[in-house]
Amino acid sequence: MNSLLFRLLDFTAAFFGLFLTAPMLLIVVILGYFDTGSPIFMQQRVGKNKKPFTLIKFRTMSVGTQSVASHLTSTASVTKMGGFLRKTKIDELPQLINVLRGEMSLVGPRPCLYNQEELIEAREFRGVFDVLPGITGLAQVNEIDMSTPELLAEWDVKMIKSFSLGAYFRYILMTATGKGSGDRVS
Template sequence: MYMKIKRLMDIILSFIGLIILSPILLILVTAIKLDSKGPVLFKQKRVGINKAHFNILKFRTMRIDTPNDTPTHLLTNPEQYITKMGKFLRKTSLDEIPQILNIFVGQMSVIGPRPALWNQYDLIAERDKYGANDVSPGLTGWAQINGRDELAIEIKAKLDGEYVKKIGLWMDIKCFIGTIVSVVKGDGVVEGGTGALSKAVSKMKSKEMENKYGDPK
């Protein structure tokens, strides 16, 4: 029953979001066009519910000569591909706003495991262990407010599994509020990607997660 209610809330929230955020969307579109050559939106094949593929929408944050279907953390010196506007969009997570359309049409949910790239086989396999591929992926989720890019794949999958196990209104509220806090603080964003921890503070966070969820090694 909750999953039906969750879908209804997704439709309502995404519709309201599109209306309220339309002025911001217009400003961002203009800024992206002025900053670099290329399309405003970036489409990328991702893994949805039951491992069905769909095209996720994002504001383009990288140059048009960036290798396709390659996670940022697998690029050599990813900073060289990120545009000036892209750095701001990634830091504030505003590049994710177009996914409101993915939510509205039913390909995603507001809250859920972040959709893996179609070729992130290691992450997909780990999520299979916890049933995390059997729910709609989300704009944000439990793993995102507990480490985001800082987490090793094994720990991220465990957190996604914990979300699936505890899925419900209260869990979604905690993820929603936690996301707002994380975005304001800029937590967990590491250019260089999944499992790449930055400086001493990031290492301390990783150690705390390992103590709670086990050493990924």
């Protein structure tokens, strides 16, 4: 598929998505100050060609929670508001800024942390880092998360090899309607 077409779709959707949700984003920021004192969460992630970028999300865990994959974090770390943000996927909306910047796509493999060595190795071996990471993708809508690195990398490849305009919109629609639960917290 034409990467310029997908970049145009990503940019347009991210721009209008941020514009249309701006009032809600502002409310979440204000409420987040009362919840954690620090509503925005930024973290270094592995991007296309393994280049680092700073992922932007709403904070869903207490300040000071260890920087590890969600499945390695205790549910006690998730704040009350954070639980709601995760359930509704509102915590992901600030990543539209990453999409505008060209660091992410709406659809692609979820960006991992640099300390997730097993996943990085599995993805590198399969060429997954040749594409932009995404907010959602095939693995996410099928409830495959980073707790199973080899399986996740295999599903990332399935998505990349079968990627089309229809799949792009299908994964976005499935995510928007609640398919997939995202990364699990133990």
